[in-house]
Amino acid sequence: MRLDKFLTECGLGSRREVKEILRTGEITVNGIIANNPQMNIKENSDEVFYQEKKLEYKKFRYYILNKKAGYITAVEDNSEQTVMELLPDWVIKKDLVPVGRLDKDTEGLLLLTNDGALNHKLLSPKSHVEKTYYADLEKDILEDDLTKLRNGLDIGGYITMPAKASKVDSNKIHLTIKEGKFHQVKKMLEAVGNKVVFLKRISFGKLNLDNLELGEVKEINSEDII
Structure with a gap:
């Protein structure tokens, strides 16, 4: 070379x-x-x-970020702060892009890579990569609501796949989905008459946040992901 x-x-x-x-x-x-x-x-x-x-030469690079709220999932933007601004100087940013997206007000695990083939595979509807979220809700969640989330429900012209839903507290849940529709978790809770007031992604595929602090970044290997 x-x-x-x-x-x-x-x-x-x-x-x-x-x-x-x-x-x-x-x-x-x-x-x-x-x-x-x-x-x-x-x-x-x-x-x-x-x-x-x-x-050290690496053709492909993989990083996980514990995203802070207030940053949009984009490489660049003329008016908003992007997740790229959270990355420290030691991260090699050449051709680096986020895999999927987290809403501006959502915290949690975000994978970034320059491996286009893996990015495409992870986002393909056929891959069914599990993503787990922790959510604080406006109201207490009922067992019947959890059953509806688990079975799949209409979020405005789209029927979600069966999900995993468990109660953490009266108004706190863990929700695991295999899709990545726009505002999906928020729409699913709205479909059962509730509202998300705080949302954090805690795992993506085999990846989880472990002890990664908010705003912190860690380099990983491709075999850690799926």
């Missing part, structure tokens, strides 16, 4: 920006200063350092 491509893939910047970095002499390959952008390297075995930090 060309050195400039390697550095770009490692998130150091565009090809043009990488060439400027190379001119500074801050890049070394196997202990020797490298300033030729066309230099060929073995990306999986050569040791490349920038400012004494070793660069």
Whole structure:
């Protein structure tokens, strides 16, 4: 792989920006200063350092974020804060996109990756990836309401798939769904005469928040996801 491509893939910047970095002499390959952008390297075995930090090549990258409320799930927006602004500097953001979406006022687990094929697979209706939410409700939830949620119900022209629903407290529930329709959890609770006042996604596929603090990010491997 060309050195400039390697550095770009490692998130150091565009090809043009990488060439400027190379001119500074801050890049070394196997202990020797490298300033030729066309230099060929073995990306999986050569040791490349920038400012004494070793660069590790990964074709695909996977991160989970414990999203804060108040941020929209988008890469960029002209008027709203996006989840990308929650990511620390060490996260390589090149080609990184969120998998699916969480509403602006919703907290919780959000997966981000540059693996387009996996992104498509996870969002495909055929995949039926389970997503579990914790919800605070406006009113107490009845057992009959839980049964309706479990069996599937009409949320405005769409009948939801059977879900898992369990009561945490009188007005708090865990709800696991396999779809990702717009405002689905909120619409499901509205369909049983209730309203979500707080919503947090706590798991996605095999992923869960564990001890990840609100706003915190963790890098993971693809096998951790499904």
